Amino acid sequence: MLALVKNSFINSFAGIGEYISLIKDVFLITFKKLPKWSLLRDQLFNIGVMSLGVVAITGMSTGIVLAAQAIYQLSSKGLSSITGVMVAKAMITELGPVLTAFMVTGRVGAAMCAEIGTMKVTEQIDAIKSMAVNPYQYLIAPRFIAGIVMIPLLTTFSIFMGIIGGYFISAYYFHLSQTAYFSLMPLHISSFDILSGLIKAICFSILLVTISCYKGLKTKGGAEGVGRATTNSVVITYVSILITDFFLTLGLNSLYMKMKFDWLL
Amino acid sequence: MIEIKNLYKSYNGNPVLNNMNLTINRNEILVILGRSGVGKSVLLKHIIGIEQPDSGSVFINNVNITTLKAPKIYEVVQNMGMLFQNAALFDSMNIEQNTGFYLSHNKDPLTKKFLTKEEKKERVVSALKMVDLENDLKKMPSDLSGGMKKRAALARMIAYRPDILLYDEPTTGLDPITSQHINELIVKIQNELRGTSIIVTHDIHSAWFIADRLALHRDGRIAFIDTPNNFIEIDDPEIAYLKKSLTCYPRGRTEGEKNV
Numbered sequence: 400m401l402a403l404v405k406n407s408f409i410n411s412f413a414g415i416g417e418y419i420s421l422i423k424d425v426f427l428i429t430f431k432k433l434p435k436w437s438l439l440r441d442q443l444f445n446i447g448v449m450s451l452g453v454v455a456i457t458g459m460s461t462g463i464v465l466a467a468q469a470i471y472q473l474s475s476k477g478l479s480s481i482t483g484v485m486v487a488k489a490m491i492t493e494l495g496p497v498l499t500a501f502m503v504t505g506r507v508g509a510a511m512c513a514e515i516g517t518m519k520v521t522e523q524i525d526a527i528k529s530m531a532v533n534p535y536q537y538l539i540a541p542r543f544i545a546g547i548v549m550i551p552l553l554t555t556f557s558i559f560m561g562i563i564g565g566y567f568i569s570a571y572y573f574h575l576s577q578t579a580y581f582s583l584m585p586l587h588i589s590s591f592d593i594l595s596g597l598i599k600a601i602c603f604s605i606l607l608v609t610i611s612c613y614k615g616l617k618t619k620g621g622a623e624g625v626g627r628a629t630t631n632s633v634v635i636t637y638v639s640i641l642i643t644d645f646f647l648t649l650g651l652n653s654l655y656m657k658m659k660f661d662w663l664l
Numbered sequence: 665m666i667e668i669k670n671l672y673k674s675y676n677g678n679p680v681l682n683n684m685n686l687t688i689n690r691n692e693i694l695v696i697l698g699r700s701g702v703g704k705s706v707l708l709k710h711i712i713g714i715e716q717p718d719s720g721s722v723f724i725n726n727v728n729i730t731t732l733k734a735p736k737i738y739e740v741v742q743n744m745g746m747l748f749q750n751a752a753l754f755d756s757m758n759i760e761q762n763t764g765f766y767l768s769h770n771k772d773p774l775t776k777k778f779l780t781k782e783e784k785k786e787r788v789v790s791a792l793k794m795v796d797l798e799n800d801l802k803k804m805p806s807d808l809s810g811g812m813k814k815r816a817a818l819a820r821m822i823a824y825r826p827d828i829l830l831y832d833e834p835t836t837g838l839d840p841i842t843s844q845h846i847n848e849l850i851v852k853i854q855n856e857l858r859g860t861s862i863i864v865t866h867d868i869h870s871a872w873f874i875a876d877r878l879a880l881h882r883d884g885r886i887a888f889i890d891t892p893n894n895f896i897e898i899d900d901p902e903i904a905y906l907k908k909s910l911t912c913y914p915r916g917r918t919e920g921e922k923n924v
Contacts, residue, residue: 522752525714529746530766530824531738537769 418613421535425609428533429540438541446507446542447549454553455560457502461494462486462561463568470573479573483580484587486565487558491588491596495558497644500603503550504636508611511542512632515615516625524616539612543605550604551597558596595651602647603640610636665690666828666860671710671720673703680706681717682884693854693861694889695871697906698881704864705749707881708830711862712746713737724828743773745821746830751813753805759816760801763788766824773824791823792816795849811842818846822853829853831863835870847873868906 433439469482515538518524527534569575614632618624666688673681680703688694698704709715710722713729721728729740745766753762761768767784771777779787792798795815805813814834821829831850835843847870854861864881865871871878872892879889880903888898896907 517755521755522748522750523754525709526746526748526752526754528714529712529741529744529748529830530769530820531742532766532769533734533738535734 414617417617418609421539421613421616422605422609424535425539425543425612428535429543432536434536434541434544438537439544442541442545443549446503446545447552450503450506450549450553451556453502453506454499454557457498458490458495458557458560459564461498462490462564465489465494465561466565466568467573470569470575474573479575480579481583482569482575483562483565484583487562487584487588488592490558490561490565491592492599493644493648495554495561496596496599496603497640499550499554499557499600500607500640501637503553503604504607504611504633504640508607508636509629509633511608511611512615512618513625513629515612516618516628519616519618520621520624534616539608542612543608546604546608547601550607551600554596554600591651591655595647595655598651599644599647602643606639606643607636610639665723665725666711666862667721667723668707668711669721669723671707671717671722673706673710673715673717679884681710681720683720684885686879686886686889688860688862690860691858692876693850693863693874694877694879695875696862696864696879696881696886697866697868697871698864700866702881703884704881705832708746708832708862708864711828712744712830713741742770743826744828744830745824745826747814747817747821747832747834749832749836751805751810751817753808753813753817753820755805758802758804759792759797759808759819760785760788762805762816763791763820763823765820770824773826787823788819791819794822794852795819811838811846814838814842814846815849818849818853822857825857827857827859829857829859829861831861831865833865833867834863835865835867843867843870844873846870850874868910872910 465486466482469485470479473479473481515524518527518538524534524538527537566577566580569580570577611632614628614635618628620627666686668684668686671681671684672679684707696704696707706715710717710730711724713722713732717730721730723729724740724744727740729737732740753759754765757765764784764787767779767787772779772783772787789798789801792801795818797812797815797819800808800812800816805816808816818834834846834850838846850861850863851874863871863874875892877889878892878895880887880895880900882902888895888900888903890898896903896910
């Protein structure tokens, strides 16, 4: 039993080491030589354009629910005018980046892992190597760049849809005026909020692509192995996004407070 | 020339290559025989640098590839090609794209420059002609039979004319006519490219037809290696069995065997 626990610990640490090594290699390869435009274009389309629908639905429905809840909870206290700010702040700093990353993980990350995993178990990755082509350069670098470019853009789109969704329900169902919904936003949404949302989106995109590709490359054991790797990659990506989100929220806010305080002094 | 020195590789503590030593000369066809699961494919993957050994060295034209990392290793394996046991064609590409994959991503080993679209197409069609698939350019791998997949994978390998050709069980799972066609192709390619070919198989008939030298892989080492005529006379139970199946394979069962 003790040996089993010890082995699983060693394997986990070895896995983390391999994963960090993969991130380093992918960074080096990507910035040393950009992948072919045709490969990059396919991934930009697949990650970005093909995810627009699901990201729009998620963003808008979240914005609608947030606005409805805010009005139900706050109107009795005469605070329904902060609904817009609440929706915008929540979407920009937390829900936009996290929910977009979750949706893209489900739609694109799982497919990435399954595709690379299938290539691994059918020796297609070995065939790539045998023809003197680096699989990191050919398979991962285009996905990595496309993820870093498209996921922040999708996050921005999701935030926009959330704010618009919140506006529609507030204005047309709860009869809140347009001015009441939007007027406080410029006062309470700072450039730090926007920056922190974007930083989170970039960090989540790196996690999403690298974990999915890493689990794909480590796939063993035929069709069952591909299924197992795909499930693992999605679960690990979700958990990593949540943990990273917590640390980024603490870290970025502490940094912002410190900078603001120093500036006041 | 390829030199393998004290190559050792184990999986979960079980040695598959156990201090193996082997030298393969230029312009020869070496066929490595061995039972299923002895590690013949693992040996080929070490020669082409896909797998890393636990210890030992693989020298390709006096360069030890076991110490090389990407991208250096890719400079050495640029002149090598491998036919995989299950063909390993890229599912998302048609036969033309599969065959032109190397030339789309690397310089042509002969001219040391990237080929133009027209030159690449010409090279792809000529490789596919050699394997009688020139009319199937736009077919996807899923549209092909097992034998056609093997031939397409062969075309993918010869399209860039490598110096060292590795074949992992090229005739496994094929009917006798297609097998013989593949055997003839291997000899034809060898005569045309004048390279070094290493074939791993457990098909003694193919081996006998193709080989300049035969080797027996057993217990992680090369147990015997010699020219076909000398090899078949070696006093060893496994080789005796191979000889029996090669020379006097019974046509149907004997009266005695029918009653078993």
